[in-house]
Amino acid sequence: MANLKQVAERAGVSPATVSRYLNGSLSLPEPTREAIENAIRALNYHPNPFARSLSRGRTDQIQMVVPEIKAPFFAALVAAVENAAFERGQELAISVTLNRPGREQRYLDSVSDRHVDGLIFVTNHPEVAPLKSRIDAARRVVLLDEDVPGATAPRLFCDNDSGGYLAGQYLARHGHRAIGVIGTGDEMHSGAARFQGFSRALDDSADGGYRVHRKTGSYTIEDGSRLCAELLDEHPGITAIFAMSDELVIGTLDELARRDLRVPDDISIIGFDDILPLDYFATPITAIRQPVEALGAKAVEILLNTDWEDPAACSRVEILPVTLVERSSVASVPPAPQATVQHESNR
Amino acid sequence: MANLKQVAERAGVSPATVSRYLNGSLSLPEPTREAIENAIRALNYHPNPFARSLSRGRTDQIQMVVPEIKAPFFAALVAAVENAAFERGQELAISVTLNRPGREQRYLDSVSDRHVDGLIFVTNHPEVAPLKSRIDAARRVVLLDEDVPGATAPRLFCDNDSGGYLAGQYLARHGHRAIGVIGTGDEMHSGAARFQGFSRALDDSADGGYRVHRKTGSYTIEDGSRLCAELLDEHPGITAIFAMSDELVIGTLDELARRDLRVPDDISIIGFDDILPLDYFATPITAIRQPVEALGAKAVEILLNTDWEDPAACSRVEILPVTLVERSSVASVPPAPQATVQHESNR
Numbered sequence: 001m002a003n004l005k006q007v008a009e010r011a012g013v014s015p016a017t018v019s020r021y022l023n024g025s026l027s028l029p030e031p032t033r034e035a036i037e038n039a040i041r042a043l044n045y046h047p048n049p050f051a052r053s054l055s056r057g058r059t060d061q062i063q064m065v066v067p068e069i070k071a072p073f074f075a076a077l078v079a080a081v082e083n084a085a086f087e088r089g090q091e092l093a094i095s096v097t098l099n100r101p102g103r104e105q106r107y108l109d110s111v112s113d114r115h116v117d118g119l120i121f122v123t124n125h126p127e128v129a130p131l132k133s134r135i136d137a138a139r140r141v142v143l144l145d146e147d148v149p150g151a152t153a154p155r156l157f158c159d160n161d162s163g164g165y166l167a168g169q170y171l172a173r174h175g176h177r178a179i180g181v182i183g184t185g186d187e188m189h190s191g192a193a194r195f196q197g198f199s200r201a202l203d204d205s206a207d208g209g210y211r212v213h214r215k216t217g218s219y220t221i222e223d224g225s226r227l228c229a230e231l232l233d234e235h236p237g238i239t240a241i242f243a244m245s246d247e248l249v250i251g252t253l254d255e256l257a258r259r260d261l262r263v264p265d266d267i268s269i270i271g272f273d274d275i276l277p278l279d280y281f282a283t284p285i286t287a288i289r290q291p292v293e294a295l296g297a298k299a300v301e302i303l304l305n306t307d308w309e310d311p312a313a314c315s316r317v318e319i320l321p322v323t324l325v326e327r328s329s330v331a332s333v334p335p336a337p338q339a340t341v342q343h344e345s346n347r
Numbered sequence: 348m349a350n351l352k353q354v355a356e357r358a359g360v361s362p363a364t365v366s367r368y369l370n371g372s373l374s375l376p377e378p379t380r381e382a383i384e385n386a387i388r389a390l391n392y393h394p395n396p397f398a399r400s401l402s403r404g405r406t407d408q409i410q411m412v413v414p415e416i417k418a419p420f421f422a423a424l425v426a427a428v429e430n431a432a433f434e435r436g437q438e439l440a441i442s443v444t445l446n447r448p449g450r451e452q453r454y455l456d457s458v459s460d461r462h463v464d465g466l467i468f469v470t471n472h473p474e475v476a477p478l479k480s481r482i483d484a485a486r487r488v489v490l491l492d493e494d495v496p497g498a499t500a501p502r503l504f505c506d507n508d509s510g511g512y513l514a515g516q517y518l519a520r521h522g523h524r525a526i527g528v529i530g531t532g533d534e535m536h537s538g539a540a541r542f543q544g545f546s547r548a549l550d551d552s553a554d555g556g557y558r559v560h561r562k563t564g565s566y567t568i569e570d571g572s573r574l575c576a577e578l579l580d581e582h583p584g585i586t587a588i589f590a591m592s593d594e595l596v597i598g599t600l601d602e603l604a605r606r607d608l609r610v611p612d613d614i615s616i617i618g619f620d621d622i623l624p625l626d627y628f629a630t631p632i633t634a635i636r637q638p639v640e641a642l643g644a645k646a647v648e649i650l651l652n653t654d655w656e657d658p659a660a661c662s663r664v665e666i667l668p669v670t671l672v673e674r675s676s677v678a679s680v681p682p683a684p685q686a687t688v689q690h691e692s693n694r
Contacts, residue, residue: 017569019445069416069441070426079417082443091450094416094441096429098366103438222364250624277597281627 003045004087010039019086062303063093063116065107067124071219072246072275073290074122077145080296081120088300090117099125104134111138118303120144121153124219126187139314142303144295147189154302155317158295160193163288163322167194167242167270168201170286170324175333176240176268177210180231182224182252183244183272185216194244194272213238224251232259239333240268246276249285264331274325284327291320350392351434357386366433409650410440410463412454414471418566419593419622420637421469424492427643428467435647437464446472451481458485465650467491468500471566473534486661489650491642494536501649502664505642507540510635510669514541514589514617515548517633517671522680523587523615524557527578529571529599530591530619532563541591541619560585571598579606586680587615593623596632611678621672631674638667 008015012035021028021036028036039045064081066074078094085092093116097103104123108131111119118140123131128148135141135151143155171179181198184191195214202210213235217223224247231238232255243249249271253263261267263283271278271287278285298318307313355362359382368375368383375383386392411428413421425441432439440463444450451470455478458466465487470478475495482488482498490502518526528545531538542561549557560582564570571594578585579602590596596618600610608614610630618625618634625632645665654660 068426069422069429072419072422075416075419075422079415079443082416082445086445092443094443096426096439096441098429098433250627253627277623280597280600280629282629282631284629 007036007039007043007045010043011035015087016083019083061091061093061116062118062120062300063095063107063110064120064122065095065097065104066122067097067099069094069096073273073292076275076292077122077296080293081299082296083293084297084300088304090300090304097123099123101127101130104131108134108138108141111140118142120299120303121148122146123148124184124188124190126185139308140303140306142299142306144299145190149189152311152314154306154314156295156299156302157189157193157317157319158290159319159322160190161197163272163290164194164197164199164242165201166197166322166324167272167288168198169205170326170330171240171242171268171270172202172205172210174240174268174330176330177206177208178235178238178240179210179212180228180235180238180241181212181214181244182227182231182241182248183214183216184218191216191244198242211235219245219247221247221251221254224248225255226251228252228255232261238267240270240330242270242272244272246271246273246278246287248272249278249287250276253281263329268330268333270330278325278327283329285329286327287325289323289325291322294320353390354383354386354392357390358382362434363430366430408438408440408463409465409467409647410442410454410457411467411469412442412444412451413469414444414446416441416443420620420639423622423639424469424643427640428646429643430640431644431647435651437647437651444470446470448474448477451478455481455485455488458487465489467646467650468495469493470495471531471535471537473532486655487650487653489646489653491646492537496536499658499661501653501661503642503646503649504536504540504664504666505637506666506669507537508544510619510637511541511544511546511589512548513544513669513671514619514635515545516552517673517677518587518589518615518617519549519552519557521587521615521677523677524553524555525582525585525587526557526559527575527582527585527588528559528561528591529574529578529588529595530561530563531566538563538591545589558582566592566594568594568598568601571595572602573598575599575602579608585614587617587677589617589619591619593618593620593625593634595619596625596634597623600628610676615677615680617677625672625674630676632676633674634672636670636672638669641667 004018005015008018013032018036062085064078066078068074082092095107110116120142122145124146131148132151135148135153141153143153181195183194186192213231215227215230217227224243241252243252252269256263263269269285271285274287274289278287351365352362355365360379365383409432411425413425415421429439442454457463467489469492471493478495479498482495482500488500490500528542530541533539560578562574562577564574571590588599590599599616603610610616616632618632621634621636625634
């Protein structure tokens with residue numbers, strides 16, 4: 001059966017445009033309208049799959065649990081899951097845990113209790129051990145974005161390791177040999193993998209040795225400012241900073257502005273996420289882009305298509321590729337030959 | 348009883364910091380930690396009100412329905428409601444309607460069916476007439492951000508009229524007399540009120556007459572580009588644009604960049620919402636700021652404190668003030684004496 005995406009492709013518009021047109025929230029020029037209507041007829045597309053599922057006598061409801069909703073990455077991830085769920089005729093209930101373990105556990109239990117058909121679960125704090133048994137009991141849980149080690153569930157991550165590698169390689173090729181890294185620590189899947197890839201890239205590409213100074217905290221604006229300040233106070237010789245989230249980029253920019261340091265003339269920055277409109281920034285920020293639309297679509301697909309009786313399927317890990325979006329926040333520096341210490345990490 | 352905010356004030360940190368500290372998701376320096384613990388003791392604050400309500404044998408659950416979640420304003424509004432609900436010991440279920448009337452109606456019905464204690468309802472499409480009877484039946488519904496005319500429900504809006512007035516007055520005082528406006532049309536509460544305030548300000552402040560060219564659509568990046576292009580094609584003499592949302596600002600900037608027009612040298616912009624990090628933009632954008640935190644807190648307060656048996660309370664309208672955040676996107680222009688047409692609006 002034709003889906004919304006095929007209609008959109010045939011009509012030469014985005015799926016969101018077709019979706020909005022169908023629900024009446026978008027006024028379109030006549031030729032666009034006509035192209036969509038023609039595509040719907042040609043493909044025999046039936047919009048409103050939700051109404052169909054109601055007529056089958058049951059509600060297809062899935063749930064998504066996120067730690068917060070204001071951070072652009074999570075807002076975009078929820079929106080991507082919402083769009084994918086909509087296309088599959090699924091209604092999505094969204095809950096925010098603020099990383100409180102009690103809330104996380106209760107939502108997981110709601111799957112065990114069969115109140116929802118399945119759950120896409122996102123957490124981003126390190127104390128996840130108690131969640132393992134709840135996830136095992138719940139089944140029909142997809143772990144997205146961060147890991148809960150040991151839990152039996154399909155997992156979907158972006159390629160954090162490659163993202164770190166791309167960032168490290170890019171800085172090394174631009175001559176940087178004394179670099180600050182701010183992000184989460186190794187207790188978080190994303191922080192560990194991004195830093196591991198980053199370090200490997202410097203080993204591969206930074207001729208003449210390098211020094212990396214790592215500061216860890218959470219993915220927040222406040223920690224971006226705080227960790228950037230610590231880096232600059234303790235290691236004034238750094239020429240670049242790898243900030244592992246959009247919020248950390250903002251916090252870093254704030255701290256650099258307070259010290260009248262210009263990007264990239266005085267110091268270079270490379271970010272991660274690329275959900276904020278970094279293109280429009282005073283210095284457009286080079287960043288590793290998370291495949292947020294693909295993550296949302298794939299998470300819904302895994303939740304709906306997994307055979308939950310199959311142990312192999314329930315331990316599958318999918319990794320989606322990231323890309324480096326080059327803008328103007330990294331300058332080339334002449335490599336100084338002094339740096340020979342391999343690397344140093346301090347919390 | 349002391350609340351989280353009072354603890355935060357006494358400790359000299361943000362409520363979010365206290366909240367994150369309490370749920371263990373934030374590592375803090377020892378002095379900050381101590382300040383929070385002292386404040387908790389001094390105020391006899393009991394964190395985790397949710398656990399208390401569970402011990403009373405019922406779940407305090409409220410629902411929030413929003414048209415979408417990716418737009419920064421809605422993400423911020425949901426986060427603000429989430430924080431306020433958390434402080435009041437309420438669990439929040441969030442649903443996205445993508446403006447589909449079927450979804451909106453079903454969520455409203457879930458209040459009538461007593462599945463949730465109350466609903467904060469946000470819509471942003473014009474065909475809301477069918478929702479009126481559902482809202483009347485549901486009761487315990489707070490209308491937030493946009494109106495459903497005729498429905499019996501307390502309403503909470505930002506001061507759209509004053510926001511429009513501030514924008515118009517600011518442009519007029521900077522000498523602008525030929526201005527483009529892009530936003531929603533009069534069928535939407537926000538678009539109507541913002542434009543009304545804007546026009547009144549020009550009547551009050553634009554000596555020598557003015558011309559306003561209005562283009563209407565939805566609050567999206569795509570419509571920002573499209574409406575900006577129409578404005579520039581049809582009215583090349585405009586010196587400023589009032590773009591009624593963050594997304595419309597982004598779309599406008601895209602279109603101006605395609606035409607190699609610089610802000611504010613070639614054309615001035617003033618925006619609305621101010622949720623995106625406009626401070627960091629190449630030209631920091633002057634904008635009317637929505638009181639999004641206050642809107643979230645007040646919406647939860649109205650939902651929980653309204654006496655639903657009292658007709659006066661159920662028709663109360665609350666308006667929260669907006670502010671103009673001055674940055675660098677509006678230039679002063681010498682007022683040209685030619686403009687005498689009062690104003691012109693075309694869709």
